[in-house]
Amino acid sequence: MADVEIRGLRKTFGNTPVLRGVDLSVSSGSLVAILGPSGSGKTTLLRLLCGFERGDAGTIQINGQRVSGPGVYVPSEKRHIGYVPQEGALFPHLSVAENIVFGLPRQLRKAHHRVAELLELVGLPGDFANRSPHSLSGGQQQRVALARALAPAPALVLLDEPFSSLDAALRVETRQAVAQALSAAGATALLVTHDQSEALSMGSEVAVLWKGELVQVASPEQLYRMPVSPELARFVGDAMLLPGIVDGARVVCALGPLRLMAAMPDGPVQVLLRPEQIRLSAVEWATGKARGRVLKVDYYGHDACVHLGLSDGTGLSTTLIARVPGHLCPRPGDEVAISVEGEVLAYEVFRD
Template sequence: MSAFQITGLHKSFDGHAVLEDIDLAVKAGTLLALLGPSGSGKTTLLRVLCGFERADAGTIEIGGRLVAGDGLHLPPERRRIGYVPQEGALFPHLSVADNIVFGLPRARRHARHRVAELLELVGLPASYAERAPQQLSGGQQQRVALARALAPEPGVVMLDEPFSSLDAALRADTRQAVTGALAASGATAILVTHDQEEALSLGDEVAVLWQGRLLQTAAPQSLYRRPATRELASFVGDAMLLPGTMAGNHVRCALGSLPLVGSSASSGEPTGDVDVMVRPEQIRILPRGENRLAAPDDAIEARVRRVTFLGRDAAVTLQLAGFPETLIRARVSGLEMPSEGASVAIAVAGPVCVYPAE
């Protein structure tokens, strides 16, 4: 069953279309990561779903109940949606406990209904209930904001880039605590983010919004390994597009004959001339030297032109022998990076996907 069902959704401001023909279903109990660059319409979509903005066309159903469409527009308080904004937006004059119960009926507020349970759920000790929000770290404040969103037992929780203001170490811990709490509560969640790593690591599914349109909705691995368009391939991760020619279940390009990901010759792949998408981490560098293992028969000769050390890994630019104009990008372990100017052999690990040649 879908917790959320969106059909044909449109929204414009001053005659400019911000959302166009959005169709999206979110399964109950899952976390959908809504990914897109700045200005793609992510926050507008979230505001329309919450009821903060009225849709121009289309329908929205939550738990099988129509909340928008056909002349209907239920206000936010009647949609049973929990909302976690970017900065947490806790009330500084209220204690943590009073922030958590703020949206509950009066009797439950006075009883501080489920405060200890919700604090434990988001990974905070019950003793934090009497603290002021300004006594908490940014990550702890976001956890309290989630506890407040979960207090009314909503059907869906919306998270609007809740980790964007946190530093890297705190972001990782807070992500884990928040997603763990959502899973434990059984809540359905939509996470809005422009952070690709965040979307791919947290989402059960990822939906990519691009210039007001949904380009693709898929499981993270499927989205990354087989993006629907060349624009999406370049947006989600790093991608190289090389000219190639189809040959049955393989494609030939400057990197040799490569198998196609999850496809067969009859599955609707482009034919003839195509563009081949290869990820830098697919490039395996085999250093030359007397003690190295023999390179596979399909290895390609190359020379290292540039190496950039990035800590745990390194970015390497390679020039292919016989293709002086073709530069290949590779990502390797920071412990195994080659020297600039070195002669190496390279091979491609795993299958690739293709797009019609432009």
Template sequence: MPNQLTLKDVSIAYGDHVVANRISFSLNVGEIGCLLGPSGCGKTSLLRAIAGFEPIQTGTINLDGKQVSQPNQHLPPEQRRIGMVFQDFALFPHLTVADNIGFGLHKLTRQARTERVETLLNLIGLSEARKQYPHQLSGGQQQRVALARAMAPRPDILLLDEPFSSMDSDLREQLAREVRHLLQQDGITAILVTHDQNEAFAMADQIGVLGNGELHQWGTGYELYHQPADLFVADFIGQGALIPGEIIGPDQIRTELGIVTGQIAADHIQQNTVDLLLRPDDVIHDDDSPLKAQIINRAFRGAVYLYTLKLASGQLIYCLVQSHHQHNIGEKLGIRLEAAHLPVFRRQ
């Protein structure tokens, strides 16, 4: 499948301050990507560079096989066939829903424009609201209209800059899934910028984790969670604890919790003394297990409790337990390990 977007060794700087350092990744046609990271990591600057609003100091950006950016030369934004959805949606308050969606279709015939608007109204489920104005819509409905307006001209790629940031976390995740479905139905390649990992997991096929201007890892949500490339990714994605371990075989690590068996990253095999990342779902509640750990904290998460457990050495680990099993702080909880992947890092 051909690449729709390719960044190779792209750097962006404001004066002497480098905000993105030699970033490389690519997206296939119809794929949804995400730039994920904390504030100030360079993700929005990269999005603006892809759109043509920021120059780059090194590298190249290619769209649909055409080079659009290199140092001291780039194609203007209006010639890049890019759609954008902004944080505030930027809908025109004086235009109806239908007219907002059709705003960028002035080059089409009236019939073609009407058909495209009708198709998108049906796609976003707002046919009945075609004559309403933005202020008459809910936040989620405004989001869908903004998305449809950006999709209307069939851009080569759609850029979404923190489009759900003004909404609560449950609605953000729901809308991310809805937007993914809409983009897939229309076959549009897209890239999302967010600091919310659940939003990224719900929407993206490929996710790039950025920190301090560096791309730490580009991969699926599964790979980022279970096979983090470094400690930054391990810490930023999900929750977990690092425990000391010693590699004693190709798939075995000796720890305070006993010998753990699973897939170890090959490039760490020669280093015997490591820190092993244990996720809460690697630690299984088992009342019959001889292995016990003391509960020092618990957090109710609806279907589950997240328990913070202290081992005999004082080491802390985490465990998810179904919430109908309620245990009190100070109790000893029986546990066992089930970890298919064993992310290991150099001992800190």
């Protein structure tokens, strides 16, 4: 059953179309990540869902109730939506407990057991209830903001890039805690983000918004492995596109013949490779493999990105990058054998 149904949603500001007929279904209890670059329409979509703006066309239905459409407009406060903004936006003069119960009806604001339940749900100790927001870390403030959003048991929780102000390590820890809390609460949620790793790690589905259109809605794995276009492949992760020729069930490129993920017509293509598909080995152990020379190494500790130049005279201009374990990375200047693990996706090249 879908808790949220968006159909044909359009919005224009002046002469600029921002949303171009968006269709999206969000199943009950799921977390869907809306992923897109700046200017893609993410914020506008969120504002229409909240009721802060009215669409020019299309309908929005939340928990079985139409809240926006021709002749229908339900105001924000009656949509039963919990909202988590970018920086938590806690009231500085209220305690943690008072912030959490702020969205509840007055008769329920003294329900201390509800505060304790919500603090436990978001992974914070019960004694945080009497603390002030300024005594909390950024990640703790975001958890309190989530507890406040969940307090009235909303039909939908909207998260507006809630981790963007946190440092890298705290961002990972906080988003794991938030995802766990939403799952434990059985909440239906939409996460708006421009961060690919955030969308892929948190969403049960990822919907990519591109120039006002949803260009692909898929599981994180499918989106990463089978993006519908080269542009989308580059957007959702590190991508290399090599020229190749399809010949039956394989594609031949500068790295040799590779197995195709899906059947396609013979002819010129662009072959999609991810850095983790590239395998490096010593040249003396490899026969019949492409060879390359290490140009530089970006070392991150747990892993490293090895930049390679092919040494077979193909004139390939695209830099080849391999992601390898940190303790196995070669040194600049080394010659290595190159192979590709698994099947590859390819995109047809259409000639004028």
